[in-house]
Amino acid sequence: MRRTPLYDAHVAAKAVMVEFAGWEMPVQYAGAVEETKHVRSKAGIFDLCHMGRLVVTGPEAVKAVDALVTCNVPKLKVGVCKYGILCNERGGAIDDILVYKDSDRVHVIINAGNRDRDFRHFLEHCGGYDCEVANASDEQTMIAVQGPAAESIAAPLADADLKSLGYYRFTHGKVLGVPCLISRTGYTGEDGFELFFDRKHARTMWDGLLAKGRAQDLRPIGLAARDILRTEAGMPLYGHELDDATNPLEAGLTFGVDLAKEFWGSKAVKEQVAAGLKRKLVGLRLEERVARPGYAVLSGGKPAGKVTSGTPSPTLGTNIAMAFVDAGFAPAGGRCEVDIRGKPSPATVVPIPFYKRERKKQA
């Protein structure tokens, strides 16, 4: 199992460590519920060193990335991040990613579990373009600060203007003296930043941010809370809402797919859309029990789909789940059931996302 450069820091902080995508990662420190509430009310810091980072350079870097991802890369302005999907020829998803369009390169942020196969996919298909693909996953590293206090913690530590950095925008600058790429992005549904920098500074940055953020109660957050936060925010997790056999539009990811352009797998994606998608992703609210991935959704007592993610929601005070259901699924009043290990439990169809933060009003 691999360890991030912050492994010792997690152990010293008494985190419970578990295996995730081949990495030994902190699943919780104080407890998943407490940590979730902390990110929603104050701020948390996340070790994301395990995530993958590809860098594409050269005259045709933008073209090459655009040929593989579902979002429109040429249309992006420099300094903008965009969510997209890498598709296979059958219209399924190889991974979901973030594209960062920089002045002389394109950064692609990928899931930890898909690092190697995404890199191979890029190498295989970028050959026809005048560009170079590098896997910077091991040299670079990544830490996120998320929560309503994220800006007031991070902004004074950076020599770049983070206060005016817009959502899904990035810039370059030093944070605590370390050269970083800083984006206003995250996987929690809160305001926050993700910092990319040289791996050798990982521990200094982690300890430094925690020390500087102490006055605002910045705390380390584990993967369990991260999963709750992203589920509340209705964000997909590869392997749950997306996989090799899932068309991204079944998963409701229209905002990340530009059907007007060509991309690897677009023929299949478009054909499936034209023929009518067989499934759709819905949100469920369960007052009584927690629905877990794989549990059957029942409509009128009959199987109608499958849960992809489910968790208690500390923010909403109920249990929430996402599920793939038959395209025609429309139970009366949104009332259905989830088979909880042999016992049907009532559920209500609700919109995704389950939780949306209140955006700061522009002064």
Place this chain on the structure above:
Amino acid sequence: MAVPKDLRYTKTHEWVGYDRASNLVTTGITDFAVKALGDLVYVELPEVGELMEIGHPYAEVESVKAVANIYGAVGADITEVNEELPNNLEWLVSDPYGKGWIAKGKVAGPDEFNKLLDAAAYEKHCQSEKH
């Protein structure tokens, strides 16, 4: 980590108390198990009259992240369950060997109880699981 000396244990982190006079066992899950599960959300109790069988799940406890089966440590006829526990899950955390008991049952005798891990052996087992 609390491991009372008068109880016996399983490798799957159940505890058993045995009362010789009544031939009754009291069962629950250990402090170690509760801590490993994290934030608890639900406990599913067995019904009075059901059989507890060695190695078979008779109850389940659910945390934010996972569902865990609770396995029978001895064979017993379940005579009483902790009805108040589902509404007082914090008892599993604050008093796993007392107010956090799960079920009581009638056993044939002390043999199966005596074969379980004693406190020292169980503590050793927990240490090995941590590494």
